[in-house]
Every structure is written in C-alpha cells, then in structure tokens.
Amino acid sequence: MPDIYPITPRNRVKRLHERGRYDHESVHAILDSAMLCHIAYVIDGQPYCTPTVFWREEDHLYWHGSSASRMLRSQKPGLPVCLTVTHMDSLVLARCGFNHSVDYRSVMAYGTAAIVDDAEEKARALSAMINRFYPDRDATLRPSTAQELKATMLVGMKIEDASAKIRAKGVGDEEEDYALPIYAARIPVYQVLGATEPCPRLIPGVERPEGLAGFTEGRRLDEVMSETAKLVYPD
Amino acid sequence: MPDIYPITPRNRVKRLHERGRYDHESVHAILDSAMLCHIAYVIDGQPYCTPTVFWREEDHLYWHGSSASRMLRSQKPGLPVCLTVTHMDSLVLARCGFNHSVDYRSVMAYGTAAIVDDAEEKARALSAMINRFYPDRDATLRPSTAQELKATMLVGMKIEDASAKIRAKGVGDEEEDYALPIYAARIPVYQVLGATEPCPRLIPGVERPEGLAGFTEGRRLDEVMSETAKLVYPD
Numbered sequence: 149m150p151d152i153y154p155i156t157p158r159n160r161v162k163r164l165h166e167r168g169r170y171d172h173e174s175v176h177a178i179l180d181s182a183m184l185c186h187i188a189y190v191i192d193g194q195p196y197c198t199p200t201v202f203w204r205e206e207d208h209l210y211w212h213g214s215s216a217s218r219m220l221r222s223q224k225p226g227l228p229v230c231l232t233v234t235h236m237d238s239l240v241l242a243r244c245g246f247n248h249s250v251d252y253r254s255v256m257a258y259g260t261a262a263i264v265d266d267a268e269e270k271a272r273a274l275s276a277m278i279n280r281f282y283p284d285r286d287a288t289l290r291p292s293t294a295q296e297l298k299a300t301m302l303v304g305m306k307i308e309d310a311s312a313k314i315r316a317k318g319v320g321d322e323e324e325d326y327a328l329p330i331y332a333a334r335i336p337v338y339q340v341l342g343a344t345e346p347c348p349r350l351i352p353g354v355e356r357p358e359g360l361a362g363f364t365e366g367r368r369l370d371e372v373m374s375e376t377a378k379l380v381y382p383d
Numbered sequence: 384m385p386d387i388y389p390i391t392p393r394n395r396v397k398r399l400h401e402r403g404r405y406d407h408e409s410v411h412a413i414l415d416s417a418m419l420c421h422i423a424y425v426i427d428g429q430p431y432c433t434p435t436v437f438w439r440e441e442d443h444l445y446w447h448g449s450s451a452s453r454m455l456r457s458q459k460p461g462l463p464v465c466l467t468v469t470h471m472d473s474l475v476l477a478r479c480g481f482n483h484s485v486d487y488r489s490v491m492a493y494g495t496a497a498i499v500d501d502a503e504e505k506a507r508a509l510s511a512m513i514n515r516f517y518p519d520r521d522a523t524l525r526p527s528t529a530q531e532l533k534a535t536m537l538v539g540m541k542i543e544d545a546s547a548k549i550r551a552k553g554v555g556d557e558e559e560d561y562a563l564p565i566y567a568a569r570i571p572v573y574q575v576l577g578a579t580e581p582c583p584r585l586i587p588g589v590e591r592p593e594g595l596a597g598f599t600e601g602r603r604l605d606e607v608m609s610e611t612a613k614l615v616y617p618d
Contacts, residue, residue, distance in 0.1 A: 158429055163448065183485070184471050188423035188432035194393055197423030197432055199469035199489050213398065234434035236419050238577075239598075244524050245513050246531040250418070254434050278480050289479050290560055296481040319582040325525055326584045331592055336577030337604055342473075347554040347567035354564050363474075363570055 158258055159309040169312040172207075178255045178312050179204050180377035181370035182233040183281060187211070189229045189261070191222050202231065203280045205381065207307045209257060210264075210273055212300055221301075226262040229305060235370055236337050243321045243330040251334070255312045259305035270302045280380050281373075283359040339369045393493055394544040404547040407442075413490045413547050414439050415612035416605035417468040418516065422446070424464045424496070426457050437466065438515045440616065442542045444492060445499075445508055447535055456536075461497040464540060468492075470605055474570040475553060478560040486569070490547045494540035505537045515615050516608075518594035574604045 151172040153159065161168025169175070185202045188195055202211040209231055238251040264270050271292070278286040318334035343365040344356070362372050386407040388394070396403025404410070420437045423430055437446040444466055473486040499505050506527070513521040553569035578600040579591070597607050 158431075183474075184469065186421035186432050186467055186469070188430035190425050190428070190430050193425070193463070195423035195425050195430055195463060195465050196393075197421050197465040197467035197491065199467060199487070201485060228428070228430060230430050230432040232421055232432040232434060234419065234421070239418075239516075241517060241520070244531070245509055245521065245527050246535065248513060250436060252434070256432065274480055278483060281474075282476060285476070286480065288565060290563055290565060292480050296479070300481065318580070327586070328525055329586045329589050330523060330525060331589050332582035332585060333591075334580045334582070335598055336580070337574060338577055339572060339574045342571030342573055345553070345569045345571070347556075347569070349561045350567060351562070351564045354566050356568075357566055369572055
C-alpha cells in the first residue's frame with residue numbers, strides 16, 4: 149500500500165474530484181518540482197497570500213525570511229497555513245467558453261507553521277536549503293555570520309494533510325461540439341531557464357561549479373528542481 | 384500625480400520597503416501580465432490558498448469556477464481575500480547563503496470577493512474573459528448554454544488596496560565579498576509558450592484565428608498577456 153495523506157474535510161478535493169490525489173508520491177513530486185510556493189495565513193481575520201521560496205524534507209516543508217517579516221513574526225506560536233504549489237502546464241482553447249481551461253499540477257498542503265529557533269537546526273536547515281537547490285554549493289560559500297543567522301527566520305511545518313490536483317487532458321469538448329468548424333488547441337506553457345549571467349564582478353579564474361551542471365539554458369525549471377531533489381534527498 | 388492605491392496596515396510593504404510600489408500603473412502592469420493568481424481566504428478560521436485564472440477590468444478583478452466550489456459558495460455574502468500574482472524572474476546565486484535570492488515581480492491585492500449574480504453581467508464578463516486572454520475569440524465559439532452559465536460562478540472584487548513588490552537587481556553581495564573566489568550568477572527564469580498542438584479532432588479547413596497571432600512558440604507568457612490586455616482594454 150502506498151503512503152497516503154489523510155483525507156480530511158479541508159483537503160478533500162470536492163470539485164472535479166477525479167483530479168485529486170493524496171498519495172505521498174504524487175504530492176511530493178509536485179512539491180519537489182517547485183522552488184516557489186504561495187502561503188495563505190490569517191492575521192486578525194485578514195487573509196494574506198505570500199509568495200516565497202520553500203523546500204521539502206520528508207513530510208516537512210521549510211521556508212524563511214527576515215526576522216522582521218510580519219508573516220513570520222506572527223507565526224511564532226504556530227500558525228495554521230495552507231502552502232500551495234501550482235505548475236501551469238498549458239492553455240486549453242476549447243470550442244465553447246465553458247470548456248476553456250488550463251492544464252496544471254497543484255498541491256495544497258496544510259499544517260501549523262512554527263519558527264525553528266534551535267540555532268544548530270537552523271544553521272543545518274539553511275545550509276540544506278542552499279544545497280537542495282544548488283547541489284554541493286553551501287560548502288563553497290563564505291560561511292554565514294552569527295548576525296546573518298540571527299536576521300534569518302526559519303519556518304517549518306509538518307504536512308498534516310495535503311492533496312494534489314492534476315489536469316492534463318488538453319482539449320475536452322462536448323462530444324457534439326467536435327463536429328463544429330471552430331478552432332481548438334492546447335498551447336503548452338513551460339517555465340524555463342535562460343542563459344546564466346555570471347556576476348560581472350567575478351574574480352578571474354572562478355569557474356562555474358559542477359553542481360550547477362543541470363542549470364543550462366532552455367531547461368525546464370520543474371525538471372531541474374525534481375532532479376536536484378532526488379540527488380540531494382535520495383529515497 | 385499618478386493614481387495610487389491607499390497605503391494601509393495590510394498592504395504596506397514592511398520588509399525591504401524600498402521594493403514596494405502602490406501606484407496603479409505598477410500594480411496593474413504586474414496583474415495584467417499574468418493569467419494565474421493565488422487567492423487566500425478563510426473558512427472557519429482555516430486559511431486556504433487556491434490557484435485560479437483571473438483577469439482585471441479597471442480596479443476590479445474577476446475569477447470563476449463551478450457553482451459547486453467550496454470557495455465560491457462561501458463567498459456568497461462577500462469574503463475578504465488576498466489575491467496574489469508572482470512572476471519569478473531569476474535565480475540569484477550570491478557569494479554567501481544570506482544573499483541568495485530570486486528576482487521577482489509580485490502583487491498582493493486586497494478586497495472583498497462577491498458572487499456576480501446578475502445574469503446579463505455574468506454573460507458579459509465570461510465573454511470578456513475569453514476575449515481578454517484570446518482576442519476576438521468569444522464570437523467564434525459555440526455560444527454558452529443556459530445550463531453552462533448556471534453552472535459557472537463568477538466572482539468579482541474591487542481592489543481596495545494593493546501593493547507591488549519588485550526585486551530586479553540580480554546578485555547583490557556584501558562589498559567585501561566581491562573579492563572572494565566564489566562563483567556568483569543570475570540565472571533568468573521565463574514562462575514561455577510551447578508549440579501549439581491543434582486539437583486532433585479539428586474539422587479539416589479550420590484555420591488558426593488571427594487573434595492567436597501572438598501565441599507563438601518561445602514567446603514569454605507574461606509579455607503575451609500584457610499585450611493582450613492592452614489590446615482588449617486600451618486606456
């Protein structure tokens with residue numbers, strides 16, 4: 149039996165439930181192919197939706213920010229959040245307005261976010277973050293200062309429940325509409341890397357590290373992120 | 384004087400406030416270059432972050448979904464939301480962990496979402512949505528049936544306040560770190576269109592419409608969306 153996140157009232161996919169998945173493999177694959185997420189949280193009844201870089205370690209998600217950040221400060225005692233990742237994979241132009249759509253892969257992960265205060269765990273996780281995105285990079289960097297670590301707030305959450313939702317069928321028209329002389333198509337959308345721009349102030353002779361070998365022009369970011377995750381956190 | 388959204392406790396950019404902008408032009412430019420947003424809302428104290436397609440008409444934002452959607456059903460009386468758009472423009476690899484970053488353009492727009500119930504306004508807006516993304520397309524489609532319109536819930540919100548946040552500086556290291564023999568770079572990230580895949584069941588002789596001229600392989604989706612918005616809603 150595959151590992152499955154519990155299905156609860158908040159994560160159960162109600163609309164188009166055939167698109168929903170709860171197994172760890174599907175959920176983690178979508179999370180691991182992303183660098184950016186959006187996090188919903190509530191302060192004094194007001195919802196906020198904040199974009200941030202995040203990463204996964206087993207069933208925990210981490211992100212960080214300045215100690216000054218409103219969102220993170222308010223999370224000190226632990227704050228319910230919904231962390232969402234979305235890949236838009238194509239535009240779907242159908243033969244009627246109703247069937248226009250997009251193909252996508254998304255995950256909504258629920259949990260209670262809390263600040264990671266332990267200095268050792270914080271230093272470990274921030275190094276892990278660098279290496280998760282850019283393999284072997286952390287050891288090549290100027291070490292973090294105590295002041296930098298203090299100014300960085302690390303937030304973590306255990307995934308309590310989560311669901312993935314995937315649409316990948318392209319054009320799906322009503323059967324009788326296929327006979328109509330109307331243009332319909334799927335237009336793929338990709339998030340890709342451009343050509344690396346080395347820092348203009350690079351010291352002569354400093355070479356591009358091996359760990360960045362995957363970050364070549366034209367590659368899909370979701371594929372690079374998936375590869376890097378598998379490299380850094382092999383099962 | 385340019386039009387400016389009011390600066391309130393909820394939209395004031397606190398962290399790295401020099402990245403914040405409140406003028407309509409900056410906020411609308413980021414909104415109009417996107418098709419996808421993430422919306423934060425609260426039901427019974429639980430935050431949700433839902434991805435959805437949206438569009439802007441002046442200071443109103445619209446999105447839609449099935450009448451069965453939990454999120455939209457709960458919005459019937461008007462629900463506070465934060466609608467966020469984020470473009471990740473590059474990965475920034477600095478000489479220390481602390482200065483690793485991403486370049487981005489984001490908007491957080493606050494308002495009270497409400498269902499648009501008026502049948503005429505709903506039909507108008509849904510046609511407008513198709514044409515906003517795909518110029519002149521709505522008139523070429525099989526008209527919506529009464530049942531389709533009934534099954535679609537349209538949600539709109541006036542932008543009460545909003546802020547844009549932009550980072551576009553690439554590598555920004557501590558002055559003394561530039562002398563270190565450490566690799567640093569900016570790697571651009573683009574969301575681009577792939578080659579159109581016409582529906583395999585297209586009736587012979589049906590041509591690709593003129594309105595899709597901008598949707599060519601390799602083009603940036605944010606640029607196509609901006610162009611389309613200017614075409615459909617000229618100032």
